[in-house]
Amino acid sequence: MLSFDFTVSGPLAAAFVASVMLPFCLFVSARMPRVAGRNALQFLISVIVVFLAWAGALLFIPAAQPSDAAEIIIGAMAIGTAVLFFLEIWALLSRGYTLGLLITMHRSDRPLSAPELARSYRGGEGLDWIMRHRLAGLESAGLVCRSGDAIVLTPWRGRTVAWICRRAVLLLALEATG
Numbered sequence: 001m002l003s004f005d006f007t008v009s010g011p012l013a014a015a016f017v018a019s020v021m022l023p024f025c026l027f028v029s030a031r032m033p034r035v036a037g038r039n040a041l042q043f044l045i046s047v048i049v050v051f052l053a054w055a056g057a058l059l060f061i062p063a064a065q066p067s068d069a070a071e072i073i074i075g076a077m078a079i080g081t082a083v084l085f086f087l088e089i090w091a092l093l094s095r096g097y098t099l100g101l102l103i104t105m106h107r108s109d110r111p112l113s114a115p116e117l118a119r120s121y122r123g124g125e126g127l128d129w130i131m132r133h134r135l136a137g138l139e140s141a142g143l144v145c146r147s148g149d150a151i152v153l154t155p156w157r158g159r160t161v162a163w164i165c166r167r168a169v170l171l172l173a174l175e176a177t178g
Contacts, residue, residue, distance in 0.1 A: 014064040015075035018054035019082030025049045026090065039094045047083055054079055097130055 008016075025046035035041045054075065057064040066072045092099060104120050105112060112120060118127045135151065138144040143158040144151050153159050 009066070009071045009074070010061075010064040011058055011066045011071040011075035012078055014057035014061065015054055015078040015082075018050045018057065019079050021053060022046055022050050022082060022086050026086070039090070043087065043090055050079060050083070 026042060029035060029042040029045045029049075030039075032042075032045075035045065058066060058072070058075075066075075100121060101117065104117060104122075108116075108120065121127050122129045135144070138158075139146075141157075142154055143161055145154055145158075146152075153162055
């Protein structure tokens, strides 16, 4: 007869516990003065802390010590899955412009016209903030640069990434992106 073993190994249990720490680490890192307003760095710090906590558990807690490499790999995969899950939530909350519009409307005590909503977005920074923010990200990644008043793709990195993205859009039959 076929039987299934649903017991959880020590390294996997430690990975689950470490994964639960991620939102708490994000909560703490978001309040650190040196990384205030730098959401990506806050997320990176939190992920590093979670992985270090898991590694510490594997090294110093006898019940969490792995019996073979497979247990380490499965635990790392569990943490990776949790990181991807929280990354999706974090990305929606930190970069979800549609959700930002909802929050802006919620903060208002009255209905807003479209121009009022545009002006009130991001605490008064307005909708132009989206374009400035996205361009700054592209520039810091080395995908675009400024040439006078023009914004141009960088010769190698920008063009290569744009080419790959365009092919992916065509392959997935996405009609509109952005």
